[in-house]
Amino acid sequence: MTLSQDTEFEPLARPSTPELIAERLRYAITRGRLAPGRQLGEAHLAAQFEVSRGTLREAMQRLVAEGLLRSERNRGIFVVELTDDDVRDVYQARKTIERAAVTEVLRSDPGAAATRLRIPVEAMRTAAVERDLTAMADADQEFHEVLVECAGSPRLHRAMRTLLSETRILLGELEEVYSDLREQVTEHVVLRKAIGTGDESVAVRLIEEHMDDAVHRLLARRALAGPVAAQP
DSSP states (O other): OOGGGSGGGSOOOOOOHHHHHHHHHHHHHHTTSSOTTOEEOHHHHHHHHTOOHHHHHHHHHHHHHHTSEEEETTTEEEEOOOOHHHHHHHHHHHHHHHHHHHHHHHHHOHHHHHHHHHHHHHHHHHHHHHTOHHHHHHHHHHHHHHHHHTTTOHHHHHHHHHHHHHHHHHHHHHHTTOSSHHHHHHHHHHHHHHHHTTOHHHHHHHHHHHHHHHHHHHHHHHHHHOOOOOOO
């Protein structure tokens, strides 16, 4: 049997150009470099990426499907603006997924999950000391993605990744409401400990409180800040 006949030696999948462009746009949106409400100029972006407009459209449609961009007929493509109802919905969906993930993790190998969660927790500690809001948001997101990944369910993980793209837009707002980032670190330290000790009732309660607290903080901040005009 030749190597070409063995399925283990099939050609490796490579990211397509639309995938690569979608990843760059996703990064710019979730890091706030493309502001909510901003219109994306198709011709300008295609020229920047040095691709055809058709290739760019394919990339942007991927992000429309993910909920990061919205398409308006006869107007164009815009960066999504997450409303207060969106905030509630995103965190309610995350609560459902992460509750299920915690249950599965504690039925399988909570010790292994706690070990993996140590890395993002330590990254959060460092970010808190340095008052690095971007690094804190990245580590926060990694913690919750790892938690769901440890559940061993590809579907839960896939759903979580979509929600985390929207969450990452909100994390920029959320980090600013903590006067002391060590408070945020402590929330994750306590949750990791509950998972490591296999205490399901405490871990589930902490997940629910963590999600509810994020919604409360975000909506309170928005109420104080008032409406923000969309960037043209």
